[in-house]
Amino acid sequence: MGFNPCVNIRKEWDIVGARQLGREHAKELGFGTVDQARIATAISELARNIYLYAGTGKVCFEIINQLDKKGLKIIAVDKGPGIRDISQVMQDGYSTSGGLGAGLPGVKRLMDHFEIRSDSGEGTEIEAIKWVR
Amino acid sequence: MRIPILKLHNYLLISIQIDLDDQTAIQFQEDLLNKIHKSGATGVVIDLTSVDIIDSFIAKVLGDVVTMSDLMGAKVVLTGIQPAVAMTLIELGIHLQDVQTALDLEQGLIKLRQELEG
Numbered sequence: 001m002g003f004n005p006c007v008n009i010r011k012e013w014d015i016v017g018a019r020q021l022g023r024e025h026a027k028e029l030g031f032g033t034v035d036q037a038r039i040a041t042a043i044s045e046l047a048r049n050i051y052l053y054a055g056t057g058k059v060c061f062e063i064i065n066q067l068d069k070k071g072l073k074i075i076a077v078d079k080g081p082g083i084r085d086i087s088q089v090m091q092d093g094y095s096t097s098g099g100l101g102a103g104l105p106g107v108k109r110l111m112d113h114f115e116i117r118s119d120s121g122e123g124t125e126i127e128a129i130k131w132v133r
Numbered sequence: 134m135r136i137p138i139l140k141l142h143n144y145l146l147i148s149i150q151i152d153l154d155d156q157t158a159i160q161f162q163e164d165l166l167n168k169i170h171k172s173g174a175t176g177v178v179i180d181l182t183s184v185d186i187i188d189s190f191i192a193k194v195l196g197d198v199v200t201m202s203d204l205m206g207a208k209v210v211l212t213g214i215q216p217a218v219a220m221t222l223i224e225l226g227i228h229l230q231d232v233q234t235a236l237d238l239e240q241g242l243i244k245l246r247q248e249l250e251g
Contacts (some may be wrong), residue, residue: 106225
């Protein structure tokens with residue numbers, strides 16, 4: 001199976017496309033069903049944030065192969081309005097869209113590594129890694 | 134895409150067998166409430182056996198439809214939530230506390246009957 005590194009997020013259906021592709025990559029890498037669900041859910045949250053707040057962007061995948069471990073890296077990038085206060089969006093229950101506010105803090109809990117870079121007006125880049133156990 | 138809603142006596146049965154996108158989920162919410170209104174159903178079972186991902190949006194739609202149905206006088210039971218889905222939901226921070234659940238469709242119907250017929 002070929003490795004498709006990125007999914008463009010332009011319409012709502014792309015959220016489903018991104019998480020399905022992510023789950024396939026996770027399966028091929030040898031993740032168990034629970035981790036596959038964690039990864040697919042994390043991708044779904046990240047892709048929805050792009051769609052809701054930036055309109056367009058992309059979700060990319062990278063396989064990390066290190067001597068002692070391998071993992072899947074998800075990179076979600078958009079050129080949207082950015083996040084003014086990152087500590088605020090990382091709080092459980094904070095939402096500007098009427099959602100549950102579970103998105104980003106949830107993604108952080110589902111994944112092993114989580115990094116967010118954002119500047120107001122410059123867009124947002126989020127990197128999340130799950131290691132194969 | 135529309136999710137089929139089946140009527141069985143005064144219950145409605147739904148088995149979600151597709152990867153839910155946001156639009157389909159919202160359409161389902163509306164369809165179910167209309168069907169409750171038209172059929173006068175008093176109980177609803179939504180079976181999630183084939184659903185392998187529930188993210189925060191889908192969870193919100195499901196939680197909302199339970200509350201909305203309750204407002205209309207119909208009790209909803211969610212059934213068949215997979216282990217991986219249950220774990221993911223809790224890690225996401227979603228507890229769906231006021232939602233009735235059961236292991237499978239059969240248990241869901243038993244639960245409804247107990248609740249509705251006392």
